[in-house]
Amino acid sequence: MSFDSYWDAVDDELGRLPARPVLEPVPSRTTEDYTFYDVWLTSAGPYRIFGYLSVPSGPGPFPALLETPRYGSVNQVPHHNERLRYVVFAVTHRGQRRADTPFAAAYPGLYTHGIESPESYVYRGIVADCLRGAEFLLSQSEIDRAGVIGDDLALITAARRPGFTALRVADPLFYRVLDRRPEELADHLGAHPSAGVQETLSYFDPVRHAPKVGATTLLAADDESWYEPLTSALPDAVVYPLTHEDAADNNGLDAWLAGRLGVEPMTRFVP
Amino acid sequence: MRVPEAATIEVPRPADFDEFWAESLAACPELEPSFEYAPGLSTDTVAVYDVRYTSYQGVRVAAWYTTPRDGAAPFPGLVTIPGYISEPDVPRHWSELGYAALAVAPRGKLRSNAVFNPGYPGLLTHNIVDHHTYGYRGFYLDVVRAVDVLLDRSEVDATRIGLQGSSQGGGLGITTAALRPETIACVSAGAPYLCGIMAATRLTHSYPYEEITEYLRMHPDHAPLVAETVSYYDGINFAPKVRAPVMIYLGMEDDVCPPETGFAVHRALPGEHPLHTYPRCGHHAGLPRVMTVVEEFLAEHLKPGVKA
Numbered sequence: 377m378s379f380d381s382y383w384d385a386v387d388d389e390l391g392r393l394p395a396r397p398v399l400e401p402v403p404s405r406t407t408e409d410y411t412f413y414d415v416w417l418t419s420a421g422p423y424r425i426f427g428y429l430s431v432p433s434g435p436g437p438f439p440a441l442l443e444t445p446r447y448g449s450v451n452q453v454p455h456h457n458e459r460l461r462y463v464v465f466a467v468t469h470r471g472q473r474r475a476d477t478p479f480a481a482a483y484p485g486l487y488t489h490g491i492e493s494p495e496s497y498v499y500r501g502i503v504a505d506c507l508r509g510a511e512f513l514l515s516q517s518e519i520d521r522a523g524v525i526g527d528d529l530a531l532i533t534a535a536r537r538p539g540f541t542a543l544r545v546a547d548p549l550f551y552r553v554l555d556r557r558p559e560e561l562a563d564h565l566g567a568h569p570s571a572g573v574q575e576t577l578s579y580f581d582p583v584r585h586a587p588k589v590g591a592t593t594l595l596a597a598d599d600e601s602w603y604e605p606l607t608s609a610l611p612d613a614v615v616y617p618l619t620h621e622d623a624a625d626n627n628g629l630d631a632w633l634a635g636r637l638g639v640e641p642m643t644r645f646v647p
Numbered sequence: 648m649r650v651p652e653a654a655t656i657e658v659p660r661p662a663d664f665d666e667f668w669a670e671s672l673a674a675c676p677e678l679e680p681s682f683e684y685a686p687g688l689s690t691d692t693v694a695v696y697d698v699r700y701t702s703y704q705g706v707r708v709a710a711w712y713t714t715p716r717d718g719a720a721p722f723p724g725l726v727t728i729p730g731y732i733s734e735p736d737v738p739r740h741w742s743e744l745g746y747a748a749l750a751v752a753p754r755g756k757l758r759s760n761a762v763f764n765p766g767y768p769g770l771l772t773h774n775i776v777d778h779h780t781y782g783y784r785g786f787y788l789d790v791v792r793a794v795d796v797l798l799d800r801s802e803v804d805a806t807r808i809g810l811q812g813s814s815q816g817g818g819l820g821i822t823t824a825a826l827r828p829e830t831i832a833c834v835s836a837g838a839p840y841l842c843g844i845m846a847a848t849r850l851t852h853s854y855p856y857e858e859i860t861e862y863l864r865m866h867p868d869h870a871p872l873v874a875e876t877v878s879y880y881d882g883i884n885f886a887p888k889v890r891a892p893v894m895i896y897l898g899m900e901d902d903v904c905p906p907e908t909g910f911a912v913h914r915a916l917p918g919e920h921p922l923h924t925y926p927r928c929g930h931h932a933g934l935p936r937v938m939t940v941v942e943e944f945l946a947e948h949l950k951p952g953v954k955a
Binding site: 644 | 648649686687688732733734736737739757766767768850851852853854857861862864865898899900901902925926927928929930931934935936
């Protein structure tokens, strides 16, 4: 199956499935500054996924922020600073806690789950979950512009869902993955050498998705040359040189996004 | 402008603190450990085992155990303790350095959540109004019993067992060293969590401490009970019992575990202990470059590659 056909089929499947969102207010996370909700949506499969939504108080409109899921069993609840400034939605993909029925992801294990073929690879559904989350957020009436942040799930989402003006990417999971072979993949290839793995991963290579990204992009990187193929493939990208002084890096990354979305930068370390 | 090293963090110590933990340790059943070789995770240099053992209230706890294939036993032992939202990595790296390493998944982690699963967020406030039934009681004991699993192993030198972790792993390194003071040879504790707990909730909006803020938003009248409960679990109250050298490293702009609380637990440790601080750093507390310092500290005290 061609690259485009594979991803068009994901979009077609999502298009056939209504999201049927359910929003449940969470009083403990709601303040005078924002209202917080737990959210459930139908994604491809069909599979019911979860997310956290927070909406600032006031008339709006507000900028929107999509947080794509991290690699791990738990996603962070959107931070107070993001809730103050954005309509923020954090997607929990299938297999992660709160979206782990009927599929509970294993760690280690998720990265290679179904990797034998592109059709069976778990990340086909996980990308669909992110796309569904994007559709949900972009449909909110209170928003004006939108950003998306995360790893290459954020990049793929921005590539496949126009409507994001800013994209911030760090630690892409699938970029040059056969060159660096993370432990889970190396273990899998050691036990199950298969040419199919390379083909499967090729559908998720962010370099192949990058040309369709319409958003201004910031790529956080400590080795700019390592990422040169990706930055070259992105239409409008700059690199944030990571220092690994993470408070300073987080402040720099926050300020870039705030500037693109028209809000004030904030620091998480309360002065 | 905050001056973390100058902040005063005080945690009342319950009068029955020692008795409570002595009773808790005494209530732990036999370990009944099982070790299943994991060929898919093992390498030419490291053997990996899927471990299960019994802990407080009969909960079966999972861990990954790794041993070097080369070099003569006994090996120094190392328990690695996970962070709040992370799952334990298979600790092959440590065995490549010469340790018999046990990466524990305390109750509630994915491989140990069959009968206790408060979730994340959730663990920090699970039954937080009662120190007897607080969710962290068993969790703390699961880590102590992980040390006992290593003590049971003939290939582990019982005089060279260390603890390593960051955030929750750092905080529980200190509590575990206090509950096994005659056993633990050293602790590497990064950005220690669960120290100065109530003060931390006033210094940050970040999780996990934000869980307590949210709980008190719904139950403001529970504040005295919450403060009482967590005083039994606060690393600052455990610290005076620690006999091992503890290396602490802090990010000076850590929004998750405020550096004020890290300085406070360092001051509460008896004797001299190395302290490394990293300006412009948050909860990573100097990662990745601090790992070289961690490895040197552990090697100094545990001497991997040296026969006992």
